[in-house]
Amino acid sequence: MNADTLILLLAGIFGLLVGSFSNVLIWRLPRRESIAFPPSHCPKCDHQLHAIDLVPVFSWLSLGGKCRYCKAPINPRYPIVEAVTGVAYTAIAALYPVGAYGIAPLGLMFLFTILLAGSLIDLAVFELPDELTLVGVALGLLFAFLHKGVGVLPGLPEALNGALMGAGIIVLISLLGSWVMRRFRERQHPEFPIGYQQISLGLLVGAWFGPLAALIAAAAAMLVNMGAKKVVRIPEIITLGGFFLSLLLSSSGLGPNLIALLQNGLAGAGAASLLCGVYWWWANVRNRDSDAADDDTPGDPVAMGFGDVKLMAAIGAFLGWQAVLVALVVSVFAGAIIGLVMLAMKKGNKIPFGPYLAIGAVVALFWGEPIIQWYRGMMGL
Known part of the structure; x- marks a missing residue:
């Protein structure tokens, strides 16, 4: 042998x-x-x-x-x-042979386990545990640091960008979808001390000043809430509306480069999302230990679960931002196909989006690079 x-x-x-x-x-x-x-x-x-x-x-x-x-x-x-x-x-x-990729295959194996275990949990209880998603983000960044971007896999800067972009893309879909569901009205139940209002702020600030500035702005808004001991509202007509207005101005040549503004905005929203996710995880653990958790807290309608945001961040940390786009496109197609099949079988379509993201990530893991190269060739890039 x-x-x-x-x-x-x-x-x-x-x-x-x-x-x-x-x-x-x-x-x-x-x-x-x-x-x-x-x-x-x-x-x-x-x-x-x-x-x-x-x-x-x-x-x-x-x-x-x-x-x-x-x-x-x-x-x-x-x-x-x-x-x-x-x-x-x-x-x-x-x-990903060990001789060429070193320790990297071990990280990808852990990613597969996160995707499989997370999908089955999500199917059972409509929840993606932080112990898988946020730990997955940390592991993805750790392995990127250790293998230093060998082969087609991202190094630490690319992995960090992939995590922020992955979270940002999904949270932007959630922000826009929930805004539409509320008929563009403001949130009735903003989260304290940090939540979607701070993420929207990170989206706008990040677009103009980058993800670090977005993270600082979200953290400052959280501290303001904690100091005031109440939610100091940040109207979404200013943050979300300001972001889309920024895109419009940029496309008209009146602002930064459109692609750069969009990427920075997504990364800023991703940075604020991960800050929010870490805080919520810590708060949930604290409340669980003190038997103070309140499951009846009212909330506004959401277009996508926050677990999907953190799962996509983990995918981006392991595979990079280009693989995030492959995973997202494949997940949308997989959701549409499976949804049509279930509709034809009259089985309903109450399936969380996490398993679809996992399918997309597995495709990106095994066939992402050929798909990216095919797309570049087709577009002449």
Whole structure:
């Protein structure tokens, strides 16, 4: 057995093991349970599982899909997640060989796990846990720093730009969609001390002064709210309206370059979004620990969940901003096709957007570069 074959074999085995751990994440994260304690146990009879019960895929097959102790059926999702992860890790190791990409394939494997586990959680509870999305952003930036942009993968500056652009694109869709849903009226329930008002501010400030200025503006607005102990309103007619007016002026030659203004605005909104996401995560953990969480807080209609914003930031951190665009286009087409199929089958179409983004990200992971090159050739770029 040569070294390349051995690496592929080890990648597949590693994928099977991580797939088993992914099942733990899928079950425990939505339930706010520790992923480490207690040890794995049957959800029906609560009997602790032993090593012989936890061999990926093979334990399920040998037991006939039933618990060894109470004979309750074991969800076939478990071996499917393990097998899919094993195959995907092997494919990543083949497409991004260690000899050429060093540590980078390990990061891409983690990205696949985030996408798979996040999608299944989102399908089950309509939620993308911060433990996957925000941690994914941090991991994407860490791996970009470690592998320094080897091959087609982004280095740290490109990964940071990808994270900001990814978050910014999705949050702009959400901001505009919710504004339309409110018939261009102001928010009735702005978040305290930071939320979509500060993100809209970051969009406008970032367009003119860059993402760092947007981050400072969003943080300053948050501190003003905290000092006033109430929401100091930032009218969206000024922030969102000002951003679109800026685009109009730029297209007329009266402002900065249109593309640069749009990119800076998206990156500014992304920076404010990640600040907001980190604060909300910290606040949720604090409230959960103090039993002070309030799930009945009223809110304005939203066009897309904020988990999608953070998931796209993680995708951008691992793959770069060009792959973000590939993932977004593919996710829209996948959503349309699956939606039409479900409509034809009269199954309804209540599926969160996270799994579609994951499909787009997987396409970008395996075929993103050929798609980008094809597009450039078609456009003569």
